[in-house]
Amino acid sequence: MPVAYFLVLSALLFSIGVYGVLARQHAVLVLLSVELMLNAANINLVAFSAMLGEAGVPGQVFALFVIAVAAAEVGVGLAIVILIYRNRRSVDIDEMSLMKW
Amino acid sequence: MADTYLQVIFWAFFALMAIAGIRVVTTRNVIHAALYLVATLLGAASMYVLLYAEFVAWVQVLVYVGAVVVLMLFGLMLTRAPIGSANFDNNQRLVGAVCAGLLFAVTSFIMVGAFEGQEIDFTGTEGTKVQSIGEAIFSIYVLPFEIVSVLLLAALVGAVVISRRDEGRVDS
Known part of the structure; x- marks a missing residue:
């Protein structure tokens, strides 16, 4: 099976995630789009790992690290979203201009 | 012969992930978006199984589907922010679509060109x-x-x- 199939799938998922980050206003939806992009990267890593056979074990190790870091990112991101909602009664990221000069 | 079956399975899950992924970024209901993300993540897990990476697949199911999406749903419930029927898109939708389309075209063109003819050989592998x-x-x-x-x-x-x-x- 050509490895390019998996790379095209990963490019598609990444582009969908980019669209979501650019076009969504709800903070949680932006976080979901970021998850899509991280998964696209993971599919690439595992596909290359399978292509390399026994030498490709580090690809799967890196995929596991990406999953762990994504879990940490979601935890902190949701805590920030909850705090912003509590203070401003809104999760609209276009209104979060507090730190903008 | 086995490769044909694998390709059929691959394209079926490709279609599932593409549809569910697009629904994640276009649906009008945040809960639905999270559930479509579950479908996309399970599709990714099935891709890992297809690539003989069972351990990564199960970590994906446990951590992503089991923890991350549940955390998202909890976040939505705790914020009590509007979850449906409102318009969650800003006015950059066209720019976003053009950017994403260009990105997809360029990356897939480069990737397909760079890895043309490179095959994943599944014969005789027992997986990692x-x-x-x-x-x-x-x-x-x-x-x-x-x-x-x-x-x-x-x-x-x-x-x-x-x-x-x-x-x-x-x-x-």
């Missing part, structure tokens, strides 16, 4: 053994592993500190 992953993590990659542990701890403590209510402050 968990033993070899564990050996890699605890020998070569032990330092990144420890750093990830500390990062997870810091994120956990940070999330608790950020989201808890201040004591002694009167909340309206």
Whole structure:
């Protein structure tokens, strides 16, 4: 099976995630789009790992690290979203201009 | 012959992931978006199974589907922010679609050109053994592993500190 199939799938998922980050206003939806992009990267890593056979074990190790870091990112991101909602009664990221000069 | 079956399975899950992924970024209901994300993540897990990476597939199911999406749904319920029927898109939708389309065209063109003719050979493989992953993590990659542990701890403590209510402050 050509490895390019998996790379095209990963490019598609990444582009969908980019669209979501650019076009969504709800903070949680932006976080979901970021998850899509991280998964696209993971599919690439595992596909290359399978292509390399026994030498490709580090690809799967890196995929596991990406999953762990994504879990940490979601935890902190949701805590920030909850705090912003509590203070401003809104999760609209276009209104979060507090730190903008 | 076996390769044909694999390709049929691959394209079926490709279609599932493409449809569910597009629904994640276009649906008008946040809960639906999270559930479509579950479908996309399960599709990714099935891709890992297809690539003989069972351990990564099960970690994906446990951590992503089991923890991350549940955390998202909890976040939505805790914020009581509007979850449906409102318009969640800003006015950059066209720009976003053009950017994403261009990105997809360029990256897939480059990737297909760069890895043309490179095949994944499934004949005779039994998949990556968990033993070899564990050996890699605890020998070569032990330092990144420890750093990830500390990062997870810091994120956990940070999330608790950020989201808890201040004591002694009167909340309206």
